[in-house]
Amino acid sequence: MTSKNLLIISNDFPNADNKYVREIFVKEQVTVLKEHFENIYVVSPVAFGMELLRHTRHENYEFDNVHVYFPKYLNCPLFFKYGRDLWIHFEEKTIKKLIEDKNLHFDLIHAHFTWRAGTVAIKLKEKYDVPVVITEHTSRTFTHAVEKKESQFIRAWNLCDAIIRVRKGDISLFQNVGVPLNKVYYVPNGYSQKYFHALDSQSCRKKLGLPPDKKVILNVGSLYGEVKGHRYLIEAMSKITSKRKDIMCFIVGGGKLEKKLKKQVRSAGLEDCIKLVGSRPHTEIPLWMNACDVFVLPSLLESFGIVQIEAMSCGKPVVATYNGGSEEVLISENYGYLVEPANSKELAAKILVALDKEWDNEQIKKYAKNFKWDTVVGEILKVYKKVGV
Known part of the structure; x- marks a missing residue:
């Protein structure tokens, strides 16, 4: 698998110095995954003005064979309620431009969170013809999407090649919205042994x-x-x-x-x-x-x-x-x-x-x-294999 390239789309991703730590678990997962790919490209779009609200700067960086990009795009808070398709359009357009400008080639897209990353990933799948894996991390958002039969979520789940859910008890709920269970896998989140171990x-x-x-x-x-x-x-x-x-x-x-x-x-x-x-x-x-x-x-x-x-x-x-x-x-x-x-x-x-x-x-x-990243990533790689990578 080391000759393959992986594209990861995440709603948030830490900066190089980890002072901004949202979705730090995605970065920790990538740190183990990188041993199994030639290149990993991480894309975490940042709406114009968000850096001011977060009191931080999101600048592209690299570590080992991992290339992290924070492309800027136009967004409006009202889009969440009244213009979700427009929101996805702007993110998709921004990521496509990045892919073309950087001449990125990848064999698989792994999106963290269905909204927005997974929804955008499905749009990219249509253009680049590569399999898509979506990890759904949320609790309340996931439950609401299932109960209300949110179209963006259901479309993404049906069109992706595999779904990873971090909570085992939710697996059967996908069936309630017409998603076949043979494409849904339970894989928990993990922790980094590098940082978290016993000290005096x-x-x-x-x-x-x-x-x-x-x-x-x-x-x-x-x-x-x-x-x-x-x-x-x-x-x-x-x-x-x-x-x-x-x-x-x-x-x-x-x-x-x-x-x-x-x-x-x-x-x-x-x-x-x-x-x-x-x-x-x-x-x-x-x-x-x-x-x-x-x-x-x-x-x-x-x-x-x-x-x-x-x-x-x-x-x-x-x-x-x-x-x-x-x-x-x-x-x-x-x-x-x-x-x-x-x-x-x-x-x-x-x-x-x-x-x-x-x-x-x-x-x-x-x-x-049982939850160390080496073990968890082993399960993720099995899912990748299931979708042909």
């Missing part, structure tokens, strides 16, 4: 400036939507701190909800035991994972939840919710606990149990290895 907890705390004598609860995730359930973790902390005083909770991540969540913390009088530390460099996240005693994922919905695997790869137990993705990962109470979503009382109770339990950290790390 106290050394990590020292580097991060964390107290050595506290029990540390950690959450890592964007603060862009209520779906991540941060408010319930803060509510749970009110109950936890009424039981014991040696607890600190750190929430790592940035987004529009940060001010609202800080206000909730102040109103609850929890400033001393809950710290929102903002976005941190991706290379720093393993330190946080190793510094904690328990990782908490209070999401209302998740398609998979990579962060919980990253925590487990460091030997840390997880308390998560029945959110769609976590119950496919936390398959045993040897690795953590599951609670009902939006239930701060139950969340607090299980966190307290987790803090008191003697965990077999080696067993947790061993289980997490």
